[in-house]
Amino acid sequence: MIPSSFDYVAPDSVDAAIAALVEAGDEAKVLAGGQSLVPVLRLRLAAPGLIVDLRRITELTGVRRDGADVVIGAMTTHHDVVTDPVVGEHLSLLAKTAATVADPQVRHRGTLGGALVHADPAGDLGAVAVALDAVFELAGPSGRRSVAAADFFQDYFTTAVAEDELLVAIRFPSYAGWGAHYEKFTRVAQSWSIVSVAAAIKVTGSVVTQARVGLTNMGPVPLRATAVEAALVGGPATADAIRAAAASAAEGTSPVDDTSAAADYREHLARVLTERAVLAAVG
Structure with a gap:
């Protein structure tokens, strides 16, 4: 499809871009890389009166x-x-x-x-x-x-x-010196994540001293797997300890049922992928 007609500006400063947004009000859309906005425009899921292109800033x-x-x-x-x-x-x-x-x-x-x-x-x-x-x-x-x-x-x-x-x-x-891994599960290559886990782990000796674990697509917003983090910190960086901590990955989440996966399957994926991500992060 062809997008609806719109005005276009490409300001060269942040102040000029903000002025354009203020003048246009809710009629404006911001264009960054365009990988999300352009498909939406082509399908006419949005019909802004003004596009503010940021690439010259x-x-x-x-x-x-x-x-x-x-x-x-x-x-x-x-x-x-x-x-x-x-x-x-x-x-x-x-x-x-x-x-x-x-x-x-x-x-x-x-x-x-x-x-x-x-x-x-x-x-x-x-x-x-x-x-x-x-x-x-x-x-x-x-x-x-x-x-x-x-x-x-x-x-x-x-x-x-x-x-x-x-x-x-x-x-x-800065997380210099931390181990890190992103474990992503998709239906086909290069598609959106069904569930993914981002893990950054700091190990001192053989003990996990700090842990950060984020979850993708386990609710309407990205989430921290705080129960997993709490279970990891202070414990040994062993496969058994990591597996036990990962069992709580779905706590506090609200995954949905959709055409890609059922909610309980997403919860299962969160546990499995958390174990894999943390294991990879600690090496």
């Missing part, structure tokens, strides 16, 4: 260190996330997860910020952001504010970003 791209943190611009592509050496050293879980997103063509066009704001519960990167305690930096007409990942995702395809705001960057603490 250079301050929204790139990776930098800020003290102990790593800050990634919202318009940084998945490919650049995967190949950036700073991300590889300090956020290996993010790099490994981004490498599983769709296919190389999508990873060269799609952006980290665009995927996170789209907030599809089957999207891969939300679980990583929640697991790694990311902080989302938003800009709007009233200035800039920060939102913790736990508060950023609010419901299906819904985030804390207001209509007149932009996500400008995502800030992560």
Whole structure:
């Protein structure tokens, strides 16, 4: 299908983009990489009056260190996330997860910020952001504010970003020296996750000293498997201990029945994939 007609602007600064959003109100849609928005436009599931294209705003791209943190611009592509050496050293879980997103063509066009704001519960990167305690930096007409990942995702395809705001960057603490793995279960290659698990584990000696485990598609928003984390920390990094901790992976989740899987099957997958992800993360 052909999209409905719309006006188009490509501002070269965050302030200019926000001004365009304020003027257009709820008639505006933001274009980042376009991998989610363009199909929606073509199917006429959305008919905005204005498209605000962010690709000319250079301050929204790139990776930098800020003290102990790593800050990634919202318009940084998945490919650049995967190949950036700073991300590889300090956020290996993010790099490994981004490498599983769709296919190389999508990873060269799609952006980290665009995927996170789209907030599809089957999207891969939300679980990583929640697991790694990311902080989302938003800009709007009233200035800039920060939102913790736990508060950023609010419901299906819904985030804390207001209509007149932009996500400008995502800030992560450093996880250098941690083991990490993303275990993804799909019906066919390059499709949306039925369930996935993001695990970052720190082992000292033979003991798990810190653990972060995120779940994809186990509810309307990405979730932390807090029961698994609590069971892991302080215990031995052994297969038996990890298997016992993973048994609680579905606690506090609310998976749905749909054409891809039943809710109880998703709960089973969460337990199995958590065990695999943590085992791989601890080596």
